[in-house]
Amino acid sequence: MTAHRARTAANNGALPARRLPKCPTGIQGLDEITGGGLPRGRPTLLCGNPGCGKTLLAVEFLVRGAVTFGEPGVLMCFEETAAELEANVASLGFDLPGLVRRKKIVIDHVRVERSEIQETGEYDLEGLFVRLNHAIDSIGANRVVLDTIEGLFAALPNESILRAELRRLFRWLKDKGVTTIITAERGRDQLTRKGLEEYVSDCVILLDHRVHERIATRHLRVVKYRGSLHGTNEYPFLIGDDGLSVLPITSLALDHPVSNERISSGIALLDTMLDGRGFYRGSSILLAGTPGTGKTSVAAGFVQAAARRGDRALFFAFEESPNQILRNMRSIGMNLAPPVESGVLRFHAARPTLYGLEMHLATMFKEIAAFRPDVVVVDPINSLLAAGSESETRAMVTRLIDSLKAQQITSLFTSLTIEGGPLQQSEIIISSLMDTWLLLQNIEGDGERNRGLYVLKSRGMAHSNQIREFLISSRGIDLVDAYVAPGGMLVGAARAAQTAREKAAAERKHSAVERQIATLLADYEAEEQEAASVHGNGSRERRRRP
Amino acid sequence: MTVMKPAKAERRASAPGRSKSAFWELRLYVAGQTPRSLTAFANLTQICEDHLKGRYRIQVVDLVVRPKLSRGDQILAIPTLVRRLPEPVRKIIGDLSDTERVLVGLDLRPPPAA
Numbered sequence: 001m002t003a004h005r006a007r008t009a010a011n012n013g014a015l016p017a018r019r020l021p022k023c024p025t026g027i028q029g030l031d032e033i034t035g036g037g038l039p040r041g042r043p044t045l046l047c048g049n050p051g052c053g054k055t056l057l058a059v060e061f062l063v064r065g066a067v068t069f070g071e072p073g074v075l076m077c078f079e080e081t082a083a084e085l086e087a088n089v090a091s092l093g094f095d096l097p098g099l100v101r102r103k104k105i106v107i108d109h110v111r112v113e114r115s116e117i118q119e120t121g122e123y124d125l126e127g128l129f130v131r132l133n134h135a136i137d138s139i140g141a142n143r144v145v146l147d148t149i150e151g152l153f154a155a156l157p158n159e160s161i162l163r164a165e166l167r168r169l170f171r172w173l174k175d176k177g178v179t180t181i182i183t184a185e186r187g188r189d190q191l192t193r194k195g196l197e198e199y200v201s202d203c204v205i206l207l208d209h210r211v212h213e214r215i216a217t218r219h220l221r222v223v224k225y226r227g228s229l230h231g232t233n234e235y236p237f238l239i240g241d242d243g244l245s246v247l248p249i250t251s252l253a254l255d256h257p258v259s260n261e262r263i264s265s266g267i268a269l270l271d272t273m274l275d276g277r278g279f280y281r282g283s284s285i286l287l288a289g290t291p292g293t294g295k296t297s298v299a300a301g302f303v304q305a306a307a308r309r310g311d312r313a314l315f316f317a318f319e320e321s322p323n324q325i326l327r328n329m330r331s332i333g334m335n336l337a338p339p340v341e342s343g344v345l346r347f348h349a350a351r352p353t354l355y356g357l358e359m360h361l362a363t364m365f366k367e368i369a370a371f372r373p374d375v376v377v378v379d380p381i382n383s384l385l386a387a388g389s390e391s392e393t394r395a396m397v398t399r400l401i402d403s404l405k406a407q408q409i410t411s412l413f414t415s416l417t418i419e420g421g422p423l424q425q426s427e428i429i430i431s432s433l434m435d436t437w438l439l440l441q442n443i444e445g446d447g448e449r450n451r452g453l454y455v456l457k458s459r460g461m462a463h464s465n466q467i468r469e470f471l472i473s474s475r476g477i478d479l480v481d482a483y484v485a486p487g488g489m490l491v492g493a494a495r496a497a498q499t500a501r502e503k504a505a506a507e508r509k510h511s512a513v514e515r516q517i518a519t520l521l522a523d524y525e526a527e528e529q530e531a532a533s534v535h536g537n538g539s540r541e542r543r544r545r546p
Numbered sequence: 547m548t549v550m551k552p553a554k555a556e557r558r559a560s561a562p563g564r565s566k567s568a569f570w571e572l573r574l575y576v577a578g579q580t581p582r583s584l585t586a587f588a589n590l591t592q593i594c595e596d597h598l599k600g601r602y603r604i605q606v607v608d609l610v611v612r613p614k615l616s617r618g619d620q621i622l623a624i625p626t627l628v629r630r631l632p633e634p635v636r637k638i639i640g641d642l643s644d645t646e647r648v649l650v651g652l653d654l655r656p657p658p659a660a
Contacts, residue, residue: 111620116636118651121586121643126577126624127609127616134613156623156639 026064029246048207078151266305289440
């Protein structure tokens with residue numbers, strides 16, 4: 001269904017004549033959701049609660065238009081002054097004063113004081129029209145932002161005149177052919193406080209800022225887009241240091257390319273378990289395990305092998321600092337410092353609680369786009385799963401994995417599970433997205449605790465069904481062939497004892513045989529001697545006989 | 547019609563010796579010669595002649611001709627009458643048909659008791 005829709009959209013792309021002309025916003029992800037941007041030459045209503053990023057989105061629309069698309073813009077603000085606005089958006093790296101100087105953007109601050117205005121008789125808002133028209137014509141603007149026009153309701157007492165004039169204004173903007181964003185405050189039981197959605201009906205975008213379990217997330221939803229397909233979901237978005245980005249940046253279609261190439265897991269015996277050749281390139285791998293089973297070590301072995309192959313590897317560490325990982329891996333004979341220094345391995349460490357889920361994902365997307373890795377490790381993925389509600393995380397992780405697969409990046413996610421308990425909910429959520437699922441387990445018995453590794457599933461290959469004992473020593477990671485005894489699988493000391501027992505038994509058998517051989521040899525020698533003596537006597541007898 | 551010249555139609559009537567020394571400097575913003583603008587101008591001159599004879603000056607600004615001027619006085623509504631002097635600046639929007647309110651706006655009459 002989704003794939004079909006995506007295809008229909010693609011077909012539409014081939015027929016530009018039938019498509020509504022769009023005005024690209026240049027905002028990451030928003031153009032993907034809206035299928036190319038806002039309706040060109042028409043007004044778009046952008047509504048949301050205070051502090052949800054309306055003004056920033058609108059300003060970015062203008063700045064990107066002026067910088068990237070060569071479309072000058074007019075910003076008419078009714079609340080903030082030009083200086084305030086310039087200061088506010090400077091943190092996003094937007095150089096408004098420079099654009100104003102180069103006549104790419106005009107900022108007009110409309111200030112109306114209710115207290116200085118007395119109303120007598122009929123009037124209209126022609127002054128605003130003249131002013132806007134002048135601003136548009138002075139730089140040949142294609143884009144206009146009115147932020148927040150509802151400010152007029154507080155300033156002008158006669159609401160019926162105002163409403164009629166706003167209707168005329170939006171009509172006029174449409175006739176003028178400028179692409180407009182009109183921002184408005186979110187109303188209690190309608191989209192906007194003053195019901196502006198009644199006048200602006202081409203495209204309505206709703207921004208929202210919600211706090212879920214103390215983590216605030218901004219969402220964007222295209223409520224309405226006349227004459228165009230659009231993503232209808234709520235998409236998380238965030239305000240980064242280079243503007244807004246709406247997630248996802250990935251498509252919903254399941255049509256990413258697949259590779260037959262196989263890459264090593266970094267552990268020779270694990271490769272043997274996986275059909276003898278390791279993971280598929282571009283597949284996603286879940287490495288689940290109870291605490292202390294060596295998940296990070298396996299992940300480190302994986303990136304080390306990648307670096308040796310010459311693949312670029314990106315390691316997202318959510319629990320340990322990169323230095324700590326380097327130190328710990330050195331203790332098991334893995335030196336990750338050279339690949340880090342040569343730039344093929346990169347660590348990105350962050351505390352999971354620092355941001356919300358979408359912030360993590362956006363940072364990850366950004367890192368991935370900048371570093372262009374072949375291999376990505378997320379250690380552990382639980383931190384991401386804990387950062388949002390179940391449906392949210394599932395959607396987000398799906399998008400992350402989709403995006404990685406589309407780029408043919410092999411991804412390894414470690415996941416912490418609770419010992420002895422049933423599978424974590426988190427694993428149930430994501431396991432279906434994974435191509436290979438490895439499980440590390442503690443095997444307890446005979447007063448000790450040993451690690452075992454097995455392949456729970458691995459799509460597209462005949463994988464081993466055995467549990468291997470998993471050893472971490474100062475020489476690195478190693479797997480030991482399963483030792484199956486009549487009493488079950490033997491690991492650790494039991495395996496050693498059994499080996500010793502068997503060795504002893506073999507030695508016993510050996511010495512018994514040797515003893516037997518010795519006895520036989522002695523017997524033989526005795527017989528020989530006897531035979532010799534008998535023979536000697538015989539000869540004498542024979543000699544005597546003739 | 548002639549006083550509605552786009553640039554400046556000034557009318558200065560100086561009559562010294564009046565009770566108040568204050569001088570009313572008024573600016574009427576219009577956009578083209580619409581009937582509403584003409585009504586406003588007519589109403590304004592009438593009120594001024596009746597109450598401020600000799601102590602006022604009216605400047606008419608047509609924003610269609612001089613759109614830049616809309617920014618300075620923060621003009622949105624048309625017609626807008628701005629009382630530039632005496633301070634503080636007051637704005638009266640509309641066609642000035644309600645004489646009582648115009649007088650209140652111009653500080654020629656105290657506002658009706660609340």
